[in-house]
Amino acid sequence: MNDHTGPSASPATAHERRDESRQDRQPAAAKLHLNRDHALRLLREMLRIRRFEERCAELYTEEKIRGFLHLYIGEEAIAVGVMQCLTAEDAVVTTYREHGHALARGLPMTSLMAEMYGKQEGCSRGRGGSMHLFDLARRFYGGSAIVAGLLPLAVGLALADKLQGRNRVTACFFGEGAAAEGEFHESLNLAALWQLPVLFVCENNLYAMGTALERSQSETHIHRKAQSYQIAAETLDGMDVLAVEIAARQAVAAIRAGEGPRFLECQTYRFRAHSMFDAQLYRDKAEVEAWKKKGPLLRFGHWLEEAGLLDVAGRAQMEAEIEAELAAAVAFAEAGTWESVADLLKDVYTGEP
Amino acid sequence: MNDHTGPSASPATAHERRDESRQDRQPAAAKLHLNRDHALRLLREMLRIRRFEERCAELYTEEKIRGFLHLYIGEEAIAVGVMQCLTAEDAVVTTYREHGHALARGLPMTSLMAEMYGKQEGCSRGRGGSMHLFDLARRFYGGSAIVAGLLPLAVGLALADKLQGRNRVTACFFGEGAAAEGEFHESLNLAALWQLPVLFVCENNLYAMGTALERSQSETHIHRKAQSYQIAAETLDGMDVLAVEIAARQAVAAIRAGEGPRFLECQTYRFRAHSMFDAQLYRDKAEVEAWKKKGPLLRFGHWLEEAGLLDVAGRAQMEAEIEAELAAAVAFAEAGTWESVADLLKDVYTGEP
Amino acid sequence: MSSAMIETTYREAVREAIRDALRRDPRVFLMGEDVGRYGGCYAVTKGLWDEFGPERIRDAPLSESGFTGAGIGAALGGMRPIVEIMTVNFSLLALDQIVNNAATLRHMSGGQVSVPLVIRMATGAGKQLAAQHSHSLENWYVAIPGIKVVAPATLEDARGMLWSALEDPDPVVIFEHVMLYNRSGPLAADAGPVPLAGAAIRRPGSDISLISYGGSLYKTLDAAEALAREGIEAEVIDLRSLRPLDDATLMASVARTHRALIVDEGWRTGSLAGEISARIMEQAFWDLDAPVGRVCTAEVPIPYPKHLEDAALPQVPTIVAAARAILGRE
Amino acid sequence: MSSAMIETTYREAVREAIRDALRRDPRVFLMGEDVGRYGGCYAVTKGLWDEFGPERIRDAPLSESGFTGAGIGAALGGMRPIVEIMTVNFSLLALDQIVNNAATLRHMSGGQVSVPLVIRMATGAGKQLAAQHSHSLENWYVAIPGIKVVAPATLEDARGMLWSALEDPDPVVIFEHVMLYNRSGPLAADAGPVPLAGAAIRRPGSDISLISYGGSLYKTLDAAEALAREGIEAEVIDLRSLRPLDDATLMASVARTHRALIVDEGWRTGSLAGEISARIMEQAFWDLDAPVGRVCTAEVPIPYPKHLEDAALPQVPTIVAAARAILGRE
Numbered sequence A, B: 001m002n003d004h005t006g007p008s009a010s011p012a013t014a015h016e017r018r019d020e021s022r023q024d025r026q027p028a029a030a031k032l033h034l035n036r037d038h039a040l041r042l043l044r045e046m047l048r049i050r051r052f053e054e055r056c057a058e059l060y061t062e063e064k065i066r067g068f069l070h071l072y073i074g075e076e077a078i079a080v081g082v083m084q085c086l087t088a089e090d091a092v093v094t095t096y097r098e099h100g101h102a103l104a105r106g107l108p109m110t111s112l113m114a115e116m117y118g119k120q121e122g123c124s125r126g127r128g129g130s131m132h133l134f135d136l137a138r139r140f141y142g143g144s145a146i147v148a149g150l151l152p153l154a155v156g157l158a159l160a161d162k163l164q165g166r167n168r169v170t171a172c173f174f175g176e177g178a179a180a181e182g183e184f185h186e187s188l189n190l191a192a193l194w195q196l197p198v199l200f201v202c203e204n205n206l207y208a209m210g211t212a213l214e215r216s217q218s219e220t221h222i223h224r225k226a227q228s229y230q231i232a233a234e235t236l237d238g239m240d241v242l243a244v245e246i247a248a249r250q251a252v253a254a255i256r257a258g259e260g261p262r263f264l265e266c267q268t269y270r271f272r273a274h275s276m277f278d279a280q281l282y283r284d285k286a287e288v289e290a291w292k293k294k295g296p297l298l299r300f301g302h303w304l305e306e307a308g309l310l311d312v313a314g315r316a317q318m319e320a321e322i323e324a325e326l327a328a329a330v331a332f333a334e335a336g337t338w339e340s341v342a343d344l345l346k347d348v349y350t351g352e353p
Numbered sequence C, D: 001m002s003s004a005m006i007e008t009t010y011r012e013a014v015r016e017a018i019r020d021a022l023r024r025d026p027r028v029f030l031m032g033e034d035v036g037r038y039g040g041c042y043a044v045t046k047g048l049w050d051e052f053g054p055e056r057i058r059d060a061p062l063s064e065s066g067f068t069g070a071g072i073g074a075a076l077g078g079m080r081p082i083v084e085i086m087t088v089n090f091s092l093l094a095l096d097q098i099v100n101n102a103a104t105l106r107h108m109s110g111g112q113v114s115v116p117l118v119i120r121m122a123t124g125a126g127k128q129l130a131a132q133h134s135h136s137l138e139n140w141y142v143a144i145p146g147i148k149v150v151a152p153a154t155l156e157d158a159r160g161m162l163w164s165a166l167e168d169p170d171p172v173v174i175f176e177h178v179m180l181y182n183r184s185g186p187l188a189a190d191a192g193p194v195p196l197a198g199a200a201i202r203r204p205g206s207d208i209s210l211i212s213y214g215g216s217l218y219k220t221l222d223a224a225e226a227l228a229r230e231g232i233e234a235e236v237i238d239l240r241s242l243r244p245l246d247d248a249t250l251m252a253s254v255a256r257t258h259r260a261l262i263v264d265e266g267w268r269t270g271s272l273a274g275e276i277s278a279r280i281m282e283q284a285f286w287d288l289d290a291p292v293g294r295v296c297t298a299e300v301p302i303p304y305p306k307h308l309e310d311a312a313l314p315q316v317p318t319i320v321a322a323a324r325a326i327l328g329r330e
């Protein structure tokens, strides 16, 4: 049984890093108590997301899932790494690319899949679909299709916590594209000015739809933008689940200690198209392949094997369990029911009609 | 006849400075050829603004001027210093506190005063009033009552110049309060990303209406925000007309050389209320008095006297000339005519009705 | 025994309503630009910062989208925020938050969350503030499912609607017309909450229904007086709630008078007045003896000079003339 | 000799219009999110980046307010920008620029400047994109003095309105309904500019005027066909220009048919349909044999599931039923 004490023991060390601020980190605070259960849990959580989304892509071509479908494949380490550091009391706010966050936050795969179908057994009663996953019981506040639109909301959730004297964290996920929007700017200022307990997690996958970061923002190091609001920020390898967990754990600890907001720029890459309607003419295959080699599942899986934490049979069993969970989720969604058209006007206002 | 060769010879050296970036500046490039005519011109321009606005305040209490009236008194050095560096081909974009910019840009005092009255002889045919001064011939594009609302427009004017291969500069003035708005963020990114010829001039008078800068922005050094977009930026003494002119001249030269946008944070203070409806409960008299001692007219005037560039008689003559100009402007406005109500719908669309 | 009446301004009535809410419910706080130290751009919140402190009377930076969204988040987090957007003109910067979050979160989440947020804003023209500072955009807000919209015109409503809005589980937008703040009159010392919904007949009459709200109400009442001097008895209806609209009261009035005129400071095309006219068309067509009329603002950005601003806005003589025309008494 | 007809999609027609404009006038450039390398979120601009390069097919960062305002500035600076806001949903972030600058600069400056800017945006529902991505906000834009608003529904208009918009000295907003991009049909090889103003009668008829625009036009035409099978001859009017509205064509039609129904994908309250109903009230009341009706979208954020989205939007059967009701044939 391994008990790793920091990033040096993790596969992350083999990865390229663009991290300039890592030296600020206290090695002691970086300790990650990585026992076998936890390691396997990380892999399993990432695999659940991967398999869920692979299946969603199939279901999309079968027209079971409609509308927009944005896959998180390649970025799983971020959601999984960060969620390890949150408690049930904390809040999560995210984007339209949020299946991974929802699963990692503990939303049941069944109700997620039913939501993808638009069935009333879905986590948003089918009204939301892929881009609007909600689960109040798990303090999962969506799921928004407006880029940067939920950043102010995350600030407000944190403000409510601060005003009510609750030591809770609001984790807010968004892409690097969102950092160009005015709402990013206004939100970071508010969070920093009022020293609010927000963990900003930028998933820098280098593209906003088809627009490469260097063609859309004059400062491509997003964490430096955050620093310009006096927010402690760092960049890290978002393909390395351990690196993410370590950084998030430190950030969350600082936030809980009352040190105000923190900002993580996670370097990552989406392996699939932006949505299901994207011919990907804007990036070349070689780039995609190179990033796939750094895939969060691939490397962490290998490392677990090499470290003797997971053998072939163990992996096969994990896959089988996930396959079973997924099959149950699809069956649940298939068996789900359509909300009556008579209820069309429901939930425009509270308590009506 | 003095020929000053840089800030060391100017009264600016006696002022407090919060300038961290000044050392970047090439001393050679800083040379300001300050002959007597130019020095007197600077004083005269500042005095014209001061006297114009003092008169406007009186006219406001007489109800000749209505609506909102935002006085620039105390900040004259910025408009006057920057305008020295622009040619007729360059463009100016500003805010609701823009009488100073308009006068320094060369708009006739007559048509300005008529605009303040709302007479059709005004520079915006009376339709705009104090907050919407326009003069297309002088490329003076307003005059906007929406904080930060014209920053994107300045970016667009500069984009047009770049696309058409014209070597022109667009100077864009705004308060430090504007720097909290999303439009500030989006505009600076666009200007930096596309390397557009914009001179951003932040008039940091420490308050946005009644809100002190440190109570509204987590980073109070506005030029550092600009730097976070990779824009060369500096802070300087905005009460010192020579310091402003020197900095603006360097910035404009860099912009004309194709080096992209530049950003000046001018430390200043408004001596009067935000508008005519402001009891100023948010700052104490001592603070106002301390800043008044650093007033741009006071110090530059003293210095001109001490340097033997302007004697009492010369000053009196200058004041008299300005008084005459002002009297003519008021007479012009008084004699001006009201636009016919029959023309109410004019200029909603081009060429109608 | 009825309570004492106190001479009060609209401004004071709003201030008392805010003070009252802050005292009643620790979850309430007010957030906006210059609401604190400055005392509010229309002096509505003067004194509250000293009384309740900067946490509850929270000055926000110039960032309308940011702090409106923060209000939405705080509402989700269990607070009862009052967000003050200084004027409707600046609310253009916050519309994404209002439409896509405040109004929509309940539905998108399948009914899991409510957004108990109150947004107050000043609206309207009349102070020579020119093209960018004189908007009336109530018509836009009225078109957003998921929010409620009210326009208190009287002291009672200014005093009483805020608390009801805070008790409402959904977002409520309150429009305060800038020309009302200085209005004064007697208000009961114990004036309390009033319901949000329901139009009010402010003057009964049998010849024509004059329908108005907010800042235009008093012009409409003055027009009714002028008409009365000519022997025309106009009924004046104050909409009070703009979303939902109280169709029943409107149609009952039209059924009595058979004629209607809507007075609305919005620009004519796309105005709330148009919506009301269309509803009367749909629900009371057979009661009408003449087409429903509208007195709205001329379709021009508001000019600065007083004579042109006056000419652009609804005025007593234009209301009187329009009413006469509908009655065939030109 | 009439020109050859070529099978074309609406998407291709818009693309050809853009290409044409870029060729005709060196001052024209297109700016928006993902218009360049990506080829446009609805593939409208595919190929143009290769043909015209990144200066003229300019990818903009996610900053709707910023690049719309930059378009306004560039227009003032002598260019003829086409700003693409990906969808009307995101235009909420740019409304301050559109209302307070684009629409207002000419007036505020006393007529010194014009803003020759064209803004294109996709609008409407029908693709199961749910609550935040299915708005129809034409009604808001129609209420802004200083801009013009058009909604090309046909291939000819998609091809021809852009150039006329670029020749207009004032800002023009073009709404392209998302469900139209894939529509195809024959278009003249030499199809050229068409005027912005003026409604078009797409189907003559004598029993009722069905008034529609944009994506709803084809549902309305289908409804007219269904009504024809019942012996009801409906006249179908395509508004084409939403601001200004062509009152003359509308009133002339109503004078012939004495009945009208407006089909509008906007939410009912505050809809453009309401404005049109009010205008018919004002200008053609005495011609009416029955109240004017509206078929609009139900007042609910658009739900994701297809059956609920369909139920929320205007559909052929609801249009047919509403027309029948107006004709007393229920």
Ligand SMILES: Cc1ncc(C[n+]2csc(CCOP(=O)(O)OP(=O)(O)O)c2C)c(N)n1
Pocket: A097, A145, A146, A147, A148, A174, A175, A176, A177, A178, A179, A203, A205, A207, A208, A209, A274, D033, D062, D086, D090, D093
């Ligand atoms: C305000 C707004 N503008 C535009 C869009 C269209 N859009 C959807 S996703 C996207 C790219 C966002 O990129 P990024 O923030 O990097 O997130 P990623 O998709 O890469 O995870 C764009 C332009 C939108 N949804 N919202």
Ligand SMILES: Cc1ncc(C[n+]2csc(CCOP(=O)(O)OP(=O)(O)O)c2C)c(N)n1
Pocket: B097, B145, B146, B147, B148, B174, B175, B176, B177, B178, B179, B203, B205, B207, B208, B209, B274, C033, C062, C086, C090, C093
């Ligand atoms: C978008 C917007 N929000 C709010 C206001 C109201 N307002 C007018 S001036 C002002 C303060 C602006 O301060 P700053 O930018 O520092 O300029 P200063 O007045 O100090 O020159 C405010 C809040 C406005 N005009 N526009």
Ligand SMILES: [Mg+2]
Pocket: A175, A176, A177, A203, A204, A205, A206, A207, A208, A209
């Ligand atoms: Mg991205």
Ligand SMILES: [Mg+2]
Pocket: B175, B176, B177, B203, B204, B205, B206, B207, B208, B209
């Ligand atoms: Mg200021």
